[in-house]
Amino acid sequence: MASVSRVLNGLPATGEMVERVQRAVEELGYVPDARARSLKVGRTFQLTLAVADVGNPVYVTMMRAVEEVVSAAGYRLVVTTTGPDVVDEVALVRGMARGYADGLVISPLRVDDDLIKSIRECDVPVVVAGNVPASAGVDTVRANSPKGMLLAVEHLLATGRKRIAFVNGPVDTVPGTARAKGFADAMKASGLRAVAEVEAVDFTFAAGREAGVELLSGLDIGVRGSGAEARGGRPGAEARGGRLDAVIAANDLLAVGIMHELAARELVVPDDVAVIGMDDSELAEQCFPPLTSVNLGSAERGRRAAELLLARIDDDTRAPRRIVVQPTLSVRKSTP
Amino acid sequence: MASVSRVLNGLPATGEMVERVQRAVEELGYVPDARARSLKVGRTFQLTLAVADVGNPVYVTMMRAVEEVVSAAGYRLVVTTTGPDVVDEVALVRGMARGYADGLVISPLRVDDDLIKSIRECDVPVVVAGNVPASAGVDTVRANSPKGMLLAVEHLLATGRKRIAFVNGPVDTVPGTARAKGFADAMKASGLRAVAEVEAVDFTFAAGREAGVELLSGLDIGVRGSGAEARGGRPGAEARGGRLDAVIAANDLLAVGIMHELAARELVVPDDVAVIGMDDSELAEQCFPPLTSVNLGSAERGRRAAELLLARIDDDTRAPRRIVVQPTLSVRKSTP
Numbered sequence: 001m002a003s004v005s006r007v008l009n010g011l012p013a014t015g016e017m018v019e020r021v022q023r024a025v026e027e028l029g030y031v032p033d034a035r036a037r038s039l040k041v042g043r044t045f046q047l048t049l050a051v052a053d054v055g056n057p058v059y060v061t062m063m064r065a066v067e068e069v070v071s072a073a074g075y076r077l078v079v080t081t082t083g084p085d086v087v088d089e090v091a092l093v094r095g096m097a098r099g100y101a102d103g104l105v106i107s108p109l110r111v112d113d114d115l116i117k118s119i120r121e122c123d124v125p126v127v128v129a130g131n132v133p134a135s136a137g138v139d140t141v142r143a144n145s146p147k148g149m150l151l152a153v154e155h156l157l158a159t160g161r162k163r164i165a166f167v168n169g170p171v172d173t174v175p176g177t178a179r180a181k182g183f184a185d186a187m188k189a190s191g192l193r194a195v196a197e198v199e200a201v202d203f204t205f206a207a208g209r210e211a212g213v214e215l216l217s218g219l220d221i222g223v224r225g226s227g228a229e230a231r232g233g234r235p236g237a238e239a240r241g242g243r244l245d246a247v248i249a250a251n252d253l254l255a256v257g258i259m260h261e262l263a264a265r266e267l268v269v270p271d272d273v274a275v276i277g278m279d280d281s282e283l284a285e286q287c288f289p290p291l292t293s294v295n296l297g298s299a300e301r302g303r304r305a306a307e308l309l310l311a312r313i314d315d316d317t318r319a320p321r322r323i324v325v326q327p328t329l330s331v332r333k334s335t336p
Numbered sequence: 337m338a339s340v341s342r343v344l345n346g347l348p349a350t351g352e353m354v355e356r357v358q359r360a361v362e363e364l365g366y367v368p369d370a371r372a373r374s375l376k377v378g379r380t381f382q383l384t385l386a387v388a389d390v391g392n393p394v395y396v397t398m399m400r401a402v403e404e405v406v407s408a409a410g411y412r413l414v415v416t417t418t419g420p421d422v423v424d425e426v427a428l429v430r431g432m433a434r435g436y437a438d439g440l441v442i443s444p445l446r447v448d449d450d451l452i453k454s455i456r457e458c459d460v461p462v463v464v465a466g467n468v469p470a471s472a473g474v475d476t477v478r479a480n481s482p483k484g485m486l487l488a489v490e491h492l493l494a495t496g497r498k499r500i501a502f503v504n505g506p507v508d509t510v511p512g513t514a515r516a517k518g519f520a521d522a523m524k525a526s527g528l529r530a531v532a533e534v535e536a537v538d539f540t541f542a543a544g545r546e547a548g549v550e551l552l553s554g555l556d557i558g559v560r561g562s563g564a565e566a567r568g569g570r571p572g573a574e575a576r577g578g579r580l581d582a583v584i585a586a587n588d589l590l591a592v593g594i595m596h597e598l599a600a601r602e603l604v605v606p607d608d609v610a611v612i613g614m615d616d617s618e619l620a621e622q623c624f625p626p627l628t629s630v631n632l633g634s635a636e637r638g639r640r641a642a643e644l645l646l647a648r649i650d651d652d653t654r655a656p657r658r659i660v661v662q663p664t665l666s667v668r669k670s671t672p
Contacts, residue, residue, distance in 0.1 A: 044434075044436060046436060048414065054390070054396060054399055054400075054415065055393075055396045055399075055400065055618060057391075060390060060391045063390055063391075063417075064390075064391065067417065076416060076428075076431070077416065077417075078384065078414035078415065078416045079390065079414065079415045079416070080412060080413065080414045080415070081399075081403065081413075092412075095412070098380075100380060100382060100436050205618065205621070205622055253622075256622050259624065260622075260624070260626075263624065282391060282541065283619075283622065285541070286541055286589075286592050286596075286619065286622075286623065287622065287623060287624060288595065288596070288599065288623060288624040290596075
């Protein structure tokens, strides 16, 4: 019967099983109406993942991980986009009361009291993949951006780069706030001062290119080859005045946008300027040169969030958990 | 009342409207249960887009376009992944009978009689973004791959490249079949014979790298610079024996995978080997050098599919439409 239910609910099953069930269903003329059924059993076998932008490859990594966990548990995952505005996030969470899914994982770009209130009042379990205050009393899985920033700065220092610029996304977002603080702390701990800081208008490739223009037009970065030559004797690094020798970007899309602006000025990555992204998305491996990137554990965060959601569906009385996933650095060819 | 309904259904509305409605709802203690309501009115205000792989950037372009059209009409779009197997596509379509969405746009990688049967019998309107026979009697929007292939081959010929290899995805898929035939026809029309043809195991970046290894290990492609030198006098092109001077890939992910294998062998794009992708996805712009790519109109196909779905929801008696979107070529720096 479990198999029959899986087939009728459009969930993964073997080809043979699907055929047998479908033959039986046709003979009996039976089609379940889940809207009616879910009124009784309260289950839709569908879970929702809400992300700010399906086009950001960091969410693709997270989606794949969430899907793996929930489909193994017999659920279908559907993904929806909230966009960057908190009002749309709140509308989505309130809309969950309609009962089209048994639970929600939301990765909000912006958080306010309304959002927290809507999550607490939501009829179905909600897990936040992001940072909300402990007082909210909800299950959360979040990254450790400050630690990630420290890994990036320490890697640059260890490879002789000290003239570091930082390109952040909007600082009024959850990741923007965390990464700004993380960068400031990491630079302080390393005894460095930023060569420049730019705030991009969004966490997108286009915003990265714009930020690259702003960053590079304001700095004496020399022309192709000069950086590499000047660095021939590594100790000379500090004597290069305003020259930039590394950029840390707040995500991979921003980093790749900046790499295009460096190339447009005939600056070679990493010889002239090293570049580090964050998220370690599929794009980091696909871009050229492949991008060194801080892995903030998006796959593990997805897995853990899915597990918390399943556990919460199973037992809504358990105490809220707050999980922090630790970062690692994926070193590729965009740093020396 | 339309606004109230939009807010309660979690659909886009102005911030002020959301606040007013939410205050009223709190005062009245009213929460609509859409499972109960949809039994009466038969509407969920939710539409589903089913794609083979959310990680393929071509679907991101399509998703954005579908979402724009359906959200303007007051629907929320949810996206779900079928994977590459037809049995999972069929299970999804049959699962739509559960009534969690008012309609479905499906972009199937593989099509068989079972899938067509499930679409015809589906309780909610289904539009296929892909190629199914006219006899199926369903609304379809499809690309013109053969015309796209012709644009790619003609562009290479016009820029002096005649020693062309083709890397396809699996030929037992809808796009794989269309692109294989399109490539053969375009080469024949141009009086050319392929230097090599490789079938990748999937339409992914990883499969592109594997196909690149297979392609390049089997060919005399010389070392960095030699190709460009030999081409100094363009007429010499045909005298280069087995040497490859261009690759057409069946999508952008495959093309970028191949570019990495070219780089690993110190072959410069486009000086030594020109590369053309298909789909003109966001990745084509992001990769380096930016990728010349056949735009198969994924955004327009998404828009048209969404419009067909809305029209079909409005009037289920209208005759099925079959729309073909024509391709264009986006020329970037991966071709001379």
